[in-house]
Structure formats: structure tokens, C-alpha cells
Amino acid sequence: MEYRNVLTTCIYCGVGCGLYLQVLDGQVVGTWPAKGHPLNDGRLCVKGWYAHSFIHHPERLTTPLIRDQKGGPLRQASWEEALDRVAQRLMAIRETHGPDAIAFMASAKCTNEENYLLQKLARSIIGTHNVDHCARL
Amino acid sequence: MERVALVREAVKRLLDSGQVEGVLALRTVGPGSAPHLFHPGDSLDDLTLWPKYPLPKILDMLLAADPSVRLGMVARGCEERGLIEMAKRNQVDMNRIRLVYLACTAEERDECCCSWPYPSQIDVGDKVEGTADALVAEHERLSLAERTEFWKRQFARCIKCYGCRTVCPQCFCETCVLEDNLWVEAGVLAPPFPSYHLIRAYHTIGKCVGCMECENACPADIPLTVLYTLLRRDAEEMFGYVPGRSLEDLPPLAVETLWQTGH
Ligand code: SF4
Ligand code: SF4
Numbered sequence: 001m002e003y004r005n006v007l008t009t010c011i012y013c014g015v016g017c018g019l020y021l022q023v024l025d026g027q028v029v030g031t032w033p034a035k036g037h038p039l040n041d042g043r044l045c046v047k048g049w050y051a052h053s054f055i056h057h058p059e060r061l062t063t064p065l066i067r068d069q070k071g072g073p074l075r076q077a078s079w080e081e082a083l084d085r086v087a088q089r090l091m092a093i094r095e096t097h098g099p100d101a102i103a104f105m106a107s108a109k110c111t112n113e114e115n116y117l118l119q120k121l122a123r124s125i126i127g128t129h130n131v132d133h134c135a136r137l
Numbered sequence: 138m139e140r141v142a143l144v145r146e147a148v149k150r151l152l153d154s155g156q157v158e159g160v161l162a163l164r165t166v167g168p169g170s171a172p173h174l175f176h177p178g179d180s181l182d183d184l185t186l187w188p189k190y191p192l193p194k195i196l197d198m199l200l201a202a203d204p205s206v207r208l209g210m211v212a213r214g215c216e217e218r219g220l221i222e223m224a225k226r227n228q229v230d231m232n233r234i235r236l237v238y239l240a241c242t243a244e245e246r247d248e249c250c251c252s253w254p255y256p257s258q259i260d261v262g263d264k265v266e267g268t269a270d271a272l273v274a275e276h277e278r279l280s281l282a283e284r285t286e287f288w289k290r291q292f293a294r295c296i297k298c299y300g301c302r303t304v305c306p307q308c309f310c311e312t313c314v315l316e317d318n319l320w321v322e323a324g325v326l327a328p329p330f331p332s333y334h335l336i337r338a339y340h341t342i343g344k345c346v347g348c349m350e351c352e353n354a355c356p357a358d359i360p361l362t363v364l365y366t367l368l369r370r371d372a373e374e375m376f377g378y379v380p381g382r383s384l385e386d387l388p389p390l391a392v393e394t395l396w397q398t399g400h
Contacts, residue, residue: 001158001206003174003199007166020171022195024202033300033354035188036169042188043356046298 001025007034012047014108014135019044021052028055094126103130140242143261144211145181147237151209152177157235160209161196163189174199174208186211187245191350193219194306197229212236215249215348217256218381219306222344225388228309240264249349252366272363288364292334294357295327301351301361302337307344314340338364342372343388346381 005020018037022030031052035042044051054060064082065074077085093101104122106115119131138146148160152175164173165183172190175181193216199208212220217236223229240262241254252267279287302308302315314336315321321333328334338361345365352362372378376389 001174001199001203003159003161003172003195004164005166005171005173007171020166022172024199029198032171032190034166034169034171035190035353040356042353044298044300044354045296045356046300049298049300049303 005032010044010048010051011109012045012051015039017044017048019048019051021055028052090126099127100130102126102128103132104128105132105134107134109134140262141184141186144186144237144239145184147260148175148181148184148209148211151235151237152179157207157209160211160237161192161199162211162237163187163192186239189213189216189245191219191304191306191348192216193223193229194304196220196234197223197306197309200229200233207233207235209235209237211239212256213239213241214253214256215251215346215381216306218253218346219348221381221384222307222346222388223309224384226309226344231384237261249347250362251347251349253347270363270366272360273366276363276367288334289330291357291359292330293327295333295359296356297321297326297328297333298356300354300356304350304354305341306348306350307341307346334359334361334364338368341365342368343376343378343390344380345369 001024003022003024005022007018007020010017010019017040018034019040020032020034021028022032029052031044031049033040033042033044033048040048063076064079066077066082066085067074090102102122104118104126106118110118122128122131144162148162151157151160155177159174159176161172161174163170163185164175165185170185170188170190172192172195173184175184192210192212196208196210200206210216210220217238220229220231220234220236224231236256238256238258238260240256240259241249241251242262243265245251246254246265246268250268250270250272252269254267255262255264276284276287299315302313315328315333320336321328345362345368347362347366347369349362352360355361369380372380372389378386378389
């Protein structure tokens with residue numbers, strides 16, 4: 001029997017509370033708020049307490065899904081195929097309708113650096129200021 | 138020898154004895170600690186003692202995951218008492234547990250305002266006497282109306298994180314009434330006064346050992362254990378029952394106890 005705790009950061013909002021994921025025999029089974037952590041010192045909100053619950057959830061998506069035609073079924077795809085598809089479609093929409101037909105949604109669940117890169121992509125590659133944030137949805 | 142070194146030695150002896158598959162204790166992580174299961178042969182250099190976590194709750198989970206496993210645990214007074222109450226309610230089997238008994242220091246006692254900072258026997262540490270929570274005495278000077286006002290203000294700050302319930306080693310029901318829409322409407326903050334907090338308070342009677350985990354987990358800094366301490370005192374006065382004192386005492390809500398105490 002192996003039981004240990006892995007220190008990580010809550011993925012649910014921009015506060016970034018410290019929490020431990022409890023790992024029992026390779027399965028994540030629970031969460032502990034990290035005591036002494038400078039942000040949350042042993043406390044969490046209800047989302048943080050259940051931050052582990054999607055990890056092994058049977059309905060969790062583990063690969064990208066692509067719909068080959070409107071209304072058609074979803075099928076599993078590789079990241080390469082999915083990203084190629086996204087890039088192609090974004091460029092096609094930009095060509096037909098202009099860059100402001102596209103908007104980018106940043107996320108509290110990403111790092112500052114990742115969010116920086118997203119707005120960079122929006123502004124300098126696509127050419128739009130339509131950048132917003134998941135917390136306003 | 139330093140206290141933590143003595144605990145490491147005691148844990149090593151227990152692991153080497155072959156009586157247990159592992160010992161649940163705390164391990165240093167950055168400036169803090171985290172629960173960890175140490176195995177025979179593991180380095181114990183990073184075994185640490187503070188800040189504490191609700192180890193009885195974790196031990197319960199580990200014992201349930203493998204019905205044949207025997208485990209050790211480094212236990213403070215509140216943790217030993219917590220296991221005793223859990224054992225009475227068929228949550229843990231004491232025959233599958235070996236404890237390394239640790240007495241708390243005066244600093245640790247003060248941090249928890251603990252009235253009983255030592256286990257029934259002591260392997261490591263020196264017994265220090267308990268202390269009374271000044272807030273409890275203060276609370277008792279309030280009139281009934283002032284008390285209601287006090288708790289109304291406190292409970293209004295509750296963010297319904299369920300942390301007090303989730304962290305508590307004595308909360309082990311498979312379905313929790315605090316998640317029942319009948320008593321606690323989903324999606325509404327603050328939770329209804331006073332049902333949410335008084336349901337939880339009543340459910341601690343005869344079980345709460347004052348480990349302070351709930352209060353330490355409360356993001357709203359609500360002094361929850363003031364209520365639980367008063368209820369514990371009432372249960373002792375009315376039924377002579379002290380949670381965690383012995384494995385043999387029947388809980389106050391057991392029919393026999395009610396009968397014997399004439400309630
Ligand atoms: S102090 Fe809180 S966490 Fe500890 S046993 Fe009592 S109610 Fe549970
Ligand atoms: S820990 Fe505090 S804020 Fe969270 S549910 Fe309990 S009383 Fe409310």
C-alpha cells in the first residue's frame with residue numbers, strides 16, 4: 001500500500017490556493033488544504049475541497065474530439081489533427097469575415113504566461129482585441 | 138535527543154518489528170508538512186510533527202482500502218481519542234492499528250487551546266497540562282439573546298465550503314444531511330440559520346474530541362469549537378460521557394446509556 005500527498009495549486013480560480021492531492025496506490029483519492037501556505041493557510045472553498053474529483057472521472061475527456069460535419073458524431077482525434085483543424089478554420093474565418101469575427105477566452109486555470117501567450121496570439125497573429133476571460137462568462 | 142528524532146526512532150522500531158505494513162505520520166514538504174505512509178526501509182529523515190493533519194481520518198480510509206492491512210500511526214492525544222470514538226462506531230478496528238503515542242508541547246497546546254494535549258500513554262514528549270479556551274468563558278458571560286446575536290453574526294460569514302464537515306475524523310456518514318435540500322437549500326449563501334451549523338453541532342455530541350481541525354479549516358474564522366466544547370461539557374454533566382476517554386464507555390446516545398442515566 002502506497003499513500004502520499006502531492007503539493008499542487010488549485011485549478012479552479014485565479015487565487016491559486018495550495019493544496020495536496022492524496023494519492024493512494026496510484027489513484028488520486030482526495031484533497032487536503034495546505035497548512036502554512038501563504039495564500040490559504042489550510043483553508044479551501046468548496047471547489048478546492050473537491051479539486052481531485054474530475055481526475056479519474058469516467059466522463060473526463062482525455063483526447064480532443066472532432067465533428068467531421070455539422071451535426072455529425074464526435075470522434076476521438078490526436079492533438080496534432082485537432083490543432084491543425086482549429087488553425088485552418090480560424091484562418092478561413094479571418095479571411096472571409098475579418099479578424100474581429102474571432103474572440104479569445106483566457107482562463108483563470110492557466111498561468112499568467114499562458115494567458116499572455118493567448119492574447120499575443122489574438123493580437124499579433126489574428127489581429128483582434130477581442131480578448132476576454134472565463135470569469136466573466 | 139530532539140523530540141522528532143525520538144519519534145523517528147519509535148517509528149523505525151515499529152516498522153522493523155514487522156507488526157505493520159506502514160506507519161502513517163507527517164512528512165516535511167517545503168515549509169509545511171503533509172500526511173505520508175512510511176514503509177520499512179524508508180528514510181525517516183523527513184518525518185516531521187507539525188502542522189498536524191487529521192491522521193485518524195486518513196487511517197480509516199487506508200484500513201478500508203485493504204481489509205487485511207495492519208498499520209501504525211503517530212498519534213497525539215486528540216488523534217488517539219478520535220480513533221477510539223471511530224472504533225466504537227465500527228469505522229476502524231483497533232486490532233489492526235499500532236500507535237506511537239506523542240504528547241504535545243506547550244506551544245502546540247496553546248495553538249489549539251487544547252484542554253487535553255496528551256494521549257493515554259506517552260512514548261515521546263512530556264505531558265503538559267491542558268488549557269481552557271478563553272473564548273468559551275467569554276461566551277458563557279453572554280445572555281441568551283447576546284449568544285443568538287453572536288452566532289447569527291458568525292454563521293452569516295459561512296461560505297458553505299463544507300470544510301468543517303469534510304476535515305472532521307468524526308464525520309463519516311455516507312450521506313450527509315447538510316447536503317439534503319430539505320435542511321440546507323443548494324446554491325444559497327449563507328446557509329440557513331441556525332440549522333446548518335446546529336445540525337453539525339448536535340452531530341458532534343459524544344464524538345467530538347476537540348482536535349481543532351474544523352476550526353483551523355474554516356475560511357471564515359468561525360469559532361466552531363466553542364459550541365462543540367460546550368456540548369461536550371453538557372454531555373459529561375448529563376451522561377458522564379467523555380469522548381475518547383475509553384473504548385469501553387458507551388456513547389451517550391446508545392440506548393443503554395440513556396437507560397442507565399435515567400433519560
Ligand atoms: S474539533 Fe472539529 S474536526 Fe475535531 S472532532 Fe471536533 S468537530 Fe471534528
Ligand atoms: S468551514 Fe467555516 S465556512 Fe466552511 S462550511 Fe464550515 S463553518 Fe462554513
